[in-house]
Amino acid sequence: MEAKRLTPATGPRPTSNWIVLWGSLTLLLLLVGLYLALLWAPEEATMGIYQRIFYYHVPAAITAFVAFFINLVASVVYLLRRSRIADAWAVASAEVGVVFLTINLITGPIWAKPIWGIWWTWDARLTLDLVLWVMYVSYLLLRQLTPRGELQPRLAAALACFFFVDVPINYMAIRWWHTQHPQPVIFGGPGSGLAPPMYVALAICWMAFMALGYVLLRLRIEQEMDRHALDDAQRALLLEDVGG
Amino acid sequence: MHSVVAAFAAAWIIHIVYLFTLASRQRELRRALNAVTTQRDVR
């Protein structure tokens, strides 16, 4: 039996070109963003230095939402087409989304402690972030606990559809629930008007995070496809054995 | 001051940890692929 063509395991990989280009661009953007956020942007009047955390906090959240949206689209495409590449996109975007949302959830309390005086509050936005995080971690766990093969992407895609339907219901439930509870803090965050340089710093940081997200996503997709190649090769060998 | 440093450091550390996870998984995968190709070439 003719074994499937394998990616050359040694020697230069076809990925090397783009990773150098995108990797250096991302690193540059990240460093520029860091400089703008920490030194260049003016100090905020009421929150002082702590407001600078927002230059990482907000872009991380937006990047995570973009990743989860990609996950949904890829899952639906998988259910319709059953294509491996769609599933690779789905698993990659879920992982990258969880990474960025973790950053968002860690930087949030670090900011809240000096400003609000508390680490955490069941504010609507925080709660929804946490719920999303919990959901996609359970998505990754499902993938981990399901044997590789045709079943795993199928179940994962169905779960992604459940999440999509769940998010708006969650939004309504959490908002209503939240309004019934006294709000422990006065929210004086951004949105109450940022100075133009702050927008610039925020935009650069967001671009840096999106570029980084793209690099991570693409690396993870290629890894997933490599794993498929490995699965195929192993199966082919096994069939040869059986065929004698 | 400390919390700002902590927040930015946390973000960088998480990214780096994820990158390293990806890299180590890739190394393992490469090794397995190598094993399969040599096994096939031997035949």
Place this chain on the structure above:
Amino acid sequence: MADFRIAWATLTRDVRLELRTRESFNAMLFYALLVVVIFSFAFESEAELTARVGGGLLWVAFLFAGLVALDRAFVREMPGDTLTGLLLSPAPRAALMAGKFVSSFVLMLTIEAVLLPLFAVLFNVSSEVHWGGIVLTVVLGTWALAVTGTYFSAMSIHTRHRALLLPLLLLPVAIPAIISMVQATQVFLSRSGVANYWWKLLFGFDVVFTALGLLLADVVLDVD
């Protein structure tokens, strides 16, 4: 019409199986009783506490008991590998799934019917609470858990650590339903306000996830 007959057959078959192997049902019921009893040790079972957090306590107990019942929805098929038999039949997957939804719902409601009076006694629920409202909340909330839980039960039979994975999948998705059922029950236990909004939300959850579960039935019920 044929679909309804298949769903009905799946339901009656499950109920009959549960009635025949009553020991698992008894164990499940006893487990649920234990949860309520342990709760009354863990928390002071005073009437005022019940008015404040009773809704949460009641639903955590229901959730624990429900998870065992939901796990059984497809584990029941394992000993004789009857699931393969079901899947090889030409029956539409949505009809099988609908039957499973209802059988989980019935099983959970039966346990809850025993649990609710016990809870009322042990936690000194005031006799003036609006029982009709609580019962309606229980029915709507149980359907929400039954639908999502049965679907994820079908998912988890294919995986390692089946019993662990079911709550891991169910709880995150059920969060809005859990908020709604706890809040609605709380409204009645503390005799304050109306639960209309929570009922609407629960009803919406029920409708949406029943539809989605039936629509995606053949994604999880498929011969490998």
